[in-house]
Amino acid sequence: MTDSTPCFGCTGVHLRLGGREILKNVSLSVQRGELLGLIGPNGAGKTSLFEVLSGRYHAQRGKVYLDSQSLDGLDIFQRARLGVARTYQSPVVPNALTVGETFRAARKAYKPYMSVHDAEWAARLVHLEVPWERIAGSLDTFDRRKLLLACLMMRRPRVLLMDEPASGLINTEISELDLLLRKLVDEYHIAVILIEHRLELLDAIADRVVVLDLGAVIAEGDPKSVFKDPAVRAAYFEGAA
Numbered sequence: 001m002t003d004s005t006p007c008f009g010c011t012g013v014h015l016r017l018g019g020r021e022i023l024k025n026v027s028l029s030v031q032r033g034e035l036l037g038l039i040g041p042n043g044a045g046k047t048s049l050f051e052v053l054s055g056r057y058h059a060q061r062g063k064v065y066l067d068s069q070s071l072d073g074l075d076i077f078q079r080a081r082l083g084v085a086r087t088y089q090s091p092v093v094p095n096a097l098t099v100g101e102t103f104r105a106a107r108k109a110y111k112p113y114m115s116v117h118d119a120e121w122a123a124r125l126v127h128l129e130v131p132w133e134r135i136a137g138s139l140d141t142f143d144r145r146k147l148l149l150a151c152l153m154m155r156r157p158r159v160l161l162m163d164e165p166a167s168g169l170i171n172t173e174i175s176e177l178d179l180l181l182r183k184l185v186d187e188y189h190i191a192v193i194l195i196e197h198r199l200e201l202l203d204a205i206a207d208r209v210v211v212l213d214l215g216a217v218i219a220e221g222d223p224k225s226v227f228k229d230p231a232v233r234a235a236y237f238e239g240a241a
């Protein structure tokens with residue numbers, strides 16, 4: 001079940017970068033215990049929207065909020081402390097550290113420090129089953145993504161922004177990722193926004209989908225009806241041409 005009040009989102013976001021309009025009047029919201037899929041062709045502005053939501057970019061216009069609190073004016077670290085976590089398209093881990101040292105660095109980055117039990121809990125949560133003596137840089141893509149996600153989950157975020165977490169994964173790994181994301185949403189009631197540009201991957205797990213094209217929202221709704229929307233199909237055919 002989802003809460004009835006929007007937990008996290010933005011209204012009327014306009015973003016210009018390098019003299020170009022990247023986002024045009026974008027509004028979206030996600031509730032606690034909801035998985036919102038954010039889809040759109042390459043270059044649609046999905047990652048840029050995450051930059052605005054997480055506080056790395058500041059939009060020229062528009063608002064970002066968490067519950068009743070405005071996040072405008074707060075930087076990426078302040079938003080993270082309030083419970084907004086995000087992952088990146090490339091799972092970059094510290095090359096010289098072991099898995100255990102990576103967890104340790106992440107634990108010490110938070111105040112108050114997280115305990116090793118928090119790290120062990122998070123590793124179990126995401127099914128990270130590699131020895132902690134392994135060099136993080138030697139892990140495969142999925143284990144890197146799990147390690148980075150576990151470092152975020154330690155802090156029990158309220159909102160999780162995930163930028164194409166399925167990229168570079170094989171089908172069995174994508175199925176495991178889908179189960180994990182549903183667990184975070186259904187059991188831990190996290191509000192998740194998941195970027196994915198493959199329509200079919202969102203069909204199984206998203207409660208709702210927002211479609212971005214050329215920096216604007218062109219459709220929104222349950223996955224099945226959105227995928228039948230002629231404007232969405234046109235955006236994808238043009239994108240593929």
Ligand SMILES: Nc1ncnc2c1ncn2[C@@H]1O[C@H](COP(=O)(O)OP(=O)(O)O)[C@@H](O)[C@H]1O
Pocket residue numbers: 017018022040041042043044045046047048049
């Ligand atoms: N820092 C930047 N400066 C100028 N243009 C940018 C910057 N970041 C992204 N863009 C442009 O914004 C558009 C949207 O990019 P992006 O948000 O990465 O799209 P998506 O994640 O949907 O593929 C692209 O045309 C990209 O070239």
Ligand SMILES: [Mg+2]
Pocket residue numbers: 046047048089
């Ligand atoms: Mg992107």
